Amino acid sequence: MSLLRRWFDPIRSSWFYQKPVRQELLSTEHGLxxxxxxxxxxxxxxxxxxxxxxxxxxxxxxxxxxxxxxxxxxxxxxxxxxxxxxxxxxxxxxxxxxxxxxxxxxxxxxxxxxxxxxxxxxxxxxxxxxxxxxxxxxxxxxxxxxxxxxxxxxxxxxxxxxxxxxxxxxxxxxxxxxxxxxxxxxxxxxxxxxxxxxxxxxxxxQKLLTGNPIFLINHIEWREHLMNDAEELSEIQAMSPELDLYIALEDPLSWLLLAYIKEELADYYDIDLTIYPLNYQGRDLFDWSLATRLSKRAGVKFTPFCRPTEESTINMAKLFYSVPEEQRIDAIYEILEAVWSKGKDLSFPTHFNRIRRELNIDHLTNLDVEEKLKENELLCEMKLQPDFPVLELRLDGKSYVFNSLYRVWMIESIFSNVLEQKYKSDNELEQNQEEKLEDE
Structure with missing residues (x-):
């Protein structure tokens, strides 16, 4: 990575984060x-x-x-x-x-x-x-x-x-x-x-509405849980939900989504989370201001950051696959946090070695990391999703595939729907048993 980018990106990202949100007014000249x-x-x-x-x-x-x-x-x-x-x-x-x-x-x-x-x-x-x-x-x-x-x-x-x-x-x-x-x-x-x-x-x-907008009535806000009942939580946890997350390492939305799920959902619902990093997708040319606003709404740290290059993503994957499998969720969180909230450039040996020491990695993996990323990408392509990150949730014998930051609410919605169907089936079974007893 160029020295200019390594130093300028964190300054620029800090400027985006600190400036007043949505200061610029949208022009109404051509209407809506x-x-x-x-x-x-x-x-x-x-x-x-x-x-x-x-x-x-x-x-x-x-x-x-x-x-x-x-x-x-x-x-x-x-x-x-x-x-x-x-x-x-x-x-x-x-x-x-x-x-x-x-x-x-x-x-x-x-x-x-x-x-x-x-x-x-x-x-x-x-x-x-x-x-x-x-x-x-x-x-x-x-x-x-x-x-x-x-x-x-x-x-x-x-x-x-x-x-x-x-x-x-x-x-x-x-x-x-x-x-x-x-x-x-x-x-x-x-x-x-x-x-x-x-x-x-x-x-x-901008005071362009005359009343309160009430749309998408069942929208789930960030950091608000759809399910708070202890019994319901216990039932979901007993189902051992599994979530696969396919992420582009240079994509800031992948960091926002991973951090949000790890911090807010994985432990809460006892989700078994698995990460599949992908080959470089060229997704570092993003809307800086939009990503900053999303980070504030999701409550995830996002500045100062240093956009990863293709070389950086390979090094990030090397670190990820060099830790024991049971430690990889924490590892990828630390790696992405270093990039997207601490401005670390993992194509720069000093930064790479510092993260390696923090992760207690004595020996880097002998795995062909680039080939592994290609395998992950092939699995991701089979999901036939239009955007990243791609998520696959498995629960109660069924699989649900969806994508992007816009669909993270589906995790809790699926949990709620599965429980609703379970309660309905249990009630129907109980009613049938009562009717049989009455007939006897």
């Missing part, structure tokens, strides 16, 4: 826009929040601009279109269940092309505006995604025969590539579901 695709499942979830959001928008942001695209962006992480479709449908099922969105939980499927064209005609031709248009928009999405094609065709016939295409600035149809629905304001993009709370907090801070 939401980008949708009729065949995007995240757009379907997003439109179910628009009426409530529009109702509390300051006049400065009205009318809410709705931009409907007919072009899909390339899937992330080298996924095929089919892999992305399957992933997004499964993920939307989870989000819908957690946050009480309307959704076809039995057999969700992408609307057929003919229905999408009919829906587009309805929305292009309707004279409805503002809140009334948002009601129609939500209804049309429900018809598409719940396969209510008869109702949709009736509306289509009426719209095509009795109405002409409308041209309104707050309602646009274009070819902007959209992978998943997102909001845009002041040149910044916010994922329509994952970033909804972050967006509304920002709007409230």
């Amino acid at each position: 826009s939401i980008y949708l695709r009729l065949d995007d499942v995240y757009s379907y979830l997003a439109v179910q929040q628009l009426i409530q959001l529009n109702d509390i928008l300051n006049d400065e942001l009205k009318p809410l601009k709705v931009i409907i695209s007919d072009t899909a962006a390339e899937p992330p992480n080298e996924m095929t279109a089919e892999e992305w479709r399957d992933y997004s449908l499964r993920d939307a099922q989870i989000l819908a269940h957690q946050h009480r969105f309307g959704f076809d939980n039995e057999q969700p499927e992408i609307p057929n092309p003919e229905a999408i064209l009919q829906a587009q005609t309805i929305l292009k031709n309707t004279p409805l505006k503002d809140q009334n248009f948002l009601y129609l928009l939500e209804d049309v999405f429900h018809m598409l995604w719940q396969q209510q094609y008869g109702k949709l065709r009736t509306l289509y016939v009426m719209a095509s025969k009795h109405q002409k295409e409308q041209h309104l600035p707050e309602r646009q149809f274009d070819h902007t590539p959209v992978l998943a629905s997102y909001f845009e304001i002041g040149g910044r993009k916010y994922h329509a579901v994952d970033d909804l709370l972050r967006l509304t907090r920002r709007l409230k801070q």
Whole structure:
């Protein structure tokens, strides 16, 4: 690593951390826009929040601009279109269940092309505006995604025969590539579901909302536990939950997630945690200010840091695999903490040797570390996830795979759902036994 980067990164990261959070105001010159695709499942979830959001928008942001695209962006992480479709449908099922969105939980499927064209005609031709248009928009999405094609065709016939295409600035149809629905304001993009709370907090801070935003009703805040009952905790611990975590060592979000899970969840739920470090992914060109805000919200130390290079990640992996297996969770925590909160450069021999002494490593591993990282990456790729870190939770005979800092809440949500199903099954079994005794 260059000497300039080794010294400048910690200074720069300290500056980001110390400056007032969100000091810069978002420009409202172009209002608030939401980008949708009729065949995007995240757009379907997003439109179910628009009426409530529009109702509390300051006049400065009205009318809410709705931009409907007919072009899909390339899937992330080298996924095929089919892999992305399957992933997004499964993920939307989870989000819908957690946050009480309307959704076809039995057999969700992408609307057929003919229905999408009919829906587009309805929305292009309707004279409805503002809140009334948002009601129609939500209804049309429900018809598409719940396969209510008869109702949709009736509306289509009426719209095509009795109405002409409308041209309104707050309602646009274009070819902007959209992978998943997102909001845009002041040149910044916010994922329509994952970033909804972050967006509304920002709007409230700028006094651009007239009421309190109440979205994602079952959202689990950082450092708040969904389960506090001692009996429930004991039952989860007795199930011996296992969590595999695939991390890119140069990715700050991997550090934030690992630290949060280790500090807040692993001991609390007695989770058997296993870490799989990956080959260098080139993820050190991140949004510094966003990562800093996430660290503050998650309560994880994150400054001054020194972004690891590819050489650094190999050395980090050497240290990790040089300690006994039962000590590796503590070891990777110390290694990443040294990088992301103490500004250590592990491609620099002095820093490397200091961490080695702190970890009491007498002999470095003879393992081919680069080959091991490739093996881990192959296992990770088989999970078919669009982002890092990748997590696999095993509990009560079932496996759950998810990804990113945005889904860490799923760990506790899964625990809660498993217990709920267990209690339901136990009650049904007890009732059946009582009925049998009565019959005898």
